[in-house]
Amino acid sequence: MKKILFLILILATLGFAKRDVFLENRVYKIVSGSHMSVIGTSNVKGFTCKYDITKFDKTLPVHYTIAGNKIVFSKSDLVLENVNFDCGGRGINRDFKEVLKTDLYPEIKLTLKEILDYKTTNHVEVLVGISIAGVSNQYGIPVCYNVVDGKLRISGHLDLALNDFNIQAPTKLFGLIQLGNEVKIDFQLFLKEI
Secondary structure (H helix, E strand, O other), X not given: OHHHHHHOEOOOOOXXXXXXXXXXXXXXXXXXXXXXXXXXXXXXXXXXXXXXXHHOOOOEEEEEEEEOOEEEEEOOEEEEEHHHEEOOOHHHHHHHHHHOOOOOOXXXXXXXXXXXXXXXXXXXXXXXXXXXXXXXXXXXXXXXXEEEOOEEEEEEEEEEEHHHHOOXXXXXXXOOEEEEEEEEXXXXXXXXXX
16 A cells, blocks of 8 residues: 555656655556646636647656655656647647747656655645746645556646746737636546556
8 A cells, every 4th residue: 555655646746655765766657547638718718738648658767765754756757748738729739839938948847846744645745846938836736646457546736827937828819819827737647667
């Protein structure tokens, strides 16, 4: 069960837990059934940009130490390539990539920092560094986890403000269409230790 707990906290939003010892390295793979979306609004219509999970073809190495009820991570990153988001149409895909400044910053980087009180429940808060458009911020993400068919299921969501990353909500049609400043990142990841 503790090994399963460790797996939990593997991704940004994402977490894991294990026994009370130093573990140099664990390696995970994001498997089928996983999803990640960015959900936003405008004054006209909402939008959802889904990440193509099949593009997670790399393994995810995780390095950490355990100190009491706290897991501290190092070099434990999940990199999302901006081009792998699909917002449902060519125009909105182009706009989304423009908002993320994809030409200059082609990736979103999620860096696991720490998990507190990982032994108490299957709901934990994961401290994650998020880098978007060249700006990095840290967030506490509430994460739920359990085991389904031998895979660790990690789920949660995080509300972000675009201006936290020096991104101005764009306008279209001479200001008639305005994107909202708030977006929600929603995720459910199935992880398999390899």
